[in-house]
Amino acid sequence: MSSPSPVRGNSVFLVLLLFIQLLLMSGSVKGGDGVSRLEAAVVILTSPVATVASWAGSGVRSMFLGVRGTLVARRENLRFRATVEDLAAELDRLKEIEPENRRLRELLSMREWMAPESIGASVVSASLSRESRLIIIDRGSGSGVRENQAVVAWGGAVGRVVSVSPGFAKVRLLSDPNSGVAAVIRHNRVDGMVLGEGGDSLVLTMKYVSGFADVSMGDVVVTSGLDGIFPRGYRIGTVTYVGAGGTVSRDIHVSPACRIDELEDVLVLTGRTAGGLLRGPELEADR
Numbered sequence: 001m002s003s004p005s006p007v008r009g010n011s012v013f014l015v016l017l018l019f020i021q022l023l024l025m026s027g028s029v030k031g032g033d034g035v036s037r038l039e040a041a042v043v044i045l046t047s048p049v050a051t052v053a054s055w056a057g058s059g060v061r062s063m064f065l066g067v068r069g070t071l072v073a074r075r076e077n078l079r080f081r082a083t084v085e086d087l088a089a090e091l092d093r094l095k096e097i098e099p100e101n102r103r104l105r106e107l108l109s110m111r112e113w114m115a116p117e118s119i120g121a122s123v124v125s126a127s128l129s130r131e132s133r134l135i136i137i138d139r140g141s142g143s144g145v146r147e148n149q150a151v152v153a154w155g156g157a158v159g160r161v162v163s164v165s166p167g168f169a170k171v172r173l174l175s176d177p178n179s180g181v182a183a184v185i186r187h188n189r190v191d192g193m194v195l196g197e198g199g200d201s202l203v204l205t206m207k208y209v210s211g212f213a214d215v216s217m218g219d220v221v222v223t224s225g226l227d228g229i230f231p232r233g234y235r236i237g238t239v240t241y242v243g244a245g246g247t248v249s250r251d252i253h254v255s256p257a258c259r260i261d262e263l264e265d266v267l268v269l270t271g272r273t274a275g276g277l278l279r280g281p282e283l284e285a286d287r
Contacts, residue, residue: 120265123265124137153266158263179196182194206221235257237254
């Protein structure tokens with residue numbers, strides 16, 4: 001194999017030197033904008049690569065900003081949700097407090113207007129079986145409640161205290177089958193005894209009324225004060241049935257003035273004040 005010719009090698013070297021010299025000369029030639037031909041060529045050749053790199057960089061930056069914005073929005077959403085939940089809980093608390101405040105105002109008004117010598121209490125539970133009708137109130141011996149004190153509410157008589165503990169008291173309702181209260185027909189003072197019936201009925205019965213007495217449906221029955229428990233004048237209820245007359249006595253049915261299913265607050269009477277004012281302002285004038 002023949003060795004390369006020295007003349008041919010020198011020719012290639014010479015051509016290479018001429019190409020480099022031409023590049024240097026083109027680099028030194030400035031255009032009208034002050035940019036050399038070589039720089040312009042480099043810019044033209046590298047501009048697609050720069051464009052792709054710029055697009056990729058802006059995409060990554062946009063993605064980073066998007067992720068960051070999503071995280072910030074999520075944190076703000078969680079914070080706003082917690083704030084909304086706190087406000088909803090506060091609103092529920094205020095809704096619960098308002099009825100309680102209204103009840104306390106009504107209880108204070110009831111005490112001041114109807115029975116100043118009394119102890120205000122709230123009903124905390126009830127036992128309304130066929131054999132007994134009892135409620136539990138949140139005042140006991142620690143508040144001055146004693147056995148056999150009368151218990152009243154807006155509208156009239158409720159019952160009497162039958163047992164007491166330091167913080168609570170048990171009240172036997174007028175509708176209890178073991179309950180009884182001395183009563184009179186208000187408009188003509190016909191007297192008798194109102195007894196609870198028990199069972200499924202909430203109606204009271206007025207017994208020991210003369211068969212010749214003038215009693216009509218709609219007559220109002222009030223306490224007479226003769227039993228030593230209730231002062232006189234507290235409303236018991238309204239006559240809804242009058243038995244046949246002309247006999248020694250007749251049975252009379254009385255619808256209670258106080259609805260036990262709506263009973264929330266009561267007064268325990270500590271004095272013997274008459275109950276002529278124990279009628280809520282919403283009650284109409286009775287006969």
